[in-house]
Amino acid sequence: MSVYERIAELSVTIESVDRRRYTGATTSGFERTTTEFRLAGDGVVGRGEDVTYETEDHDALAGTDPIDIEGEWTIDELSARLDNEDLFAHEAPEREYSRSYRRWAVESAALDLALRQREESLGAFLGVEASPVRFVVSTRLGEPPTTDRVEELLALDDELEFKLDPTPDWPEEAFVTLRETDAVRILDLKGWYEGTDVDAEADPELYRDVFAAFPAAVVEDPALTPATRALVEPQADRLSFDYPIDGVESLESLPIDPGYCNIKPSRFGTLESLFETIAYCREQGIEMYGGGQFELASGRDAIQTLAALFYPDGPNDVAPRPFNDPKASPPYPMSPLRPDRDAVGFEF
Secondary structure, three states: OOHHHHHHOOEEEEOEEEEEEEEEEOOOOOEEEEEEEEEEEOOEEEEEEEOOOOHHHHHHHHOOOOOOOOEEEEHHHHHHHHHOOOOOOOOOOOOOOHHHHHHHHHHHHHHHHHHHHHOOEHHHHHOOOOOOEOEOEEEOOOOOOOOHHHHHHHHHOOOOOEEEOOOOOOOHHHHHHHHHHOOEEEEEOOOOOOOOOOOOOOOHHHHHHHHHHOOOOEEEOOOOOOOOHHHHHHHHHHEEEOOOOOOHHHHHOOOOOOOEEEEOHHHHOOHHHHHHHHHHHHHHOOEEEEOOOOOOOHHHHHHHHHHHHHOOOOOEOOOOHHHHOOOOOOOOOOOOEOOOOOOOEOOO
């Protein structure tokens, strides 16, 4: 049986549905808002985090009644029920893909609750031992770009690894300094984003500099345009995709066969799509690593747990919250993260 087929038959009893809102500053310079769905039953609570970025969508949700999903279900039955539930019934989301983010919050909360009602962790239920999780720190070089943050963190822990977002205004000395650290594992070109604050045009000069300066690093989300295709295609084995990936079909429809895939569970919406995609990557020999969405609550536990079970040795963008919190101070957690052997549900 596949992972999802095993999870699908898990029973869950939902007696009440509640929500809790979180806000927090980030090292990327914006205030993050998320909403955690809390499903209770049999004296325990399952949690799942809605990582929709637009605060207005969380504002609209706050004024609505909880969704009506009380009762006894299997995970698969509940998912089928959600197919017919508009989780943005009172006001359409600012961005259509936020529907997947909220769907993930509810389905992951249901799985967390089902496992807690069995007093088991996801790994124990699947018979998979959770491994220590290697993580990278995702950060930006700021405006104007400097390598100060990277160097400061390396001074605290010289074994840290990084995921960075190159931009055309990176000076030559930034490339030189970062290459000399030998600590950059992923470079995110953000070439597939549309209509967001982080959209990046496909700049062939930048692509050329990135591929040349970091010959062993994973390069994420390069756009394939007439100006960049000749640069990108020969690098297929170390390319990864994130933004366009929301299931197996999206991977199959890519214009190139990548060597890597960034697994961001919230993008998939359903547990079925998530675990089908993980299985597909394994079958196709596509290396995986986990990705985050500035989670503030249980969502970060979930992505760390999935990394521990399915791709612990990848350059996982699942660093603990202090690395994204401008108010945090050293000492910071060190990689790899070690799972709690007494965890239950989706706990890490």
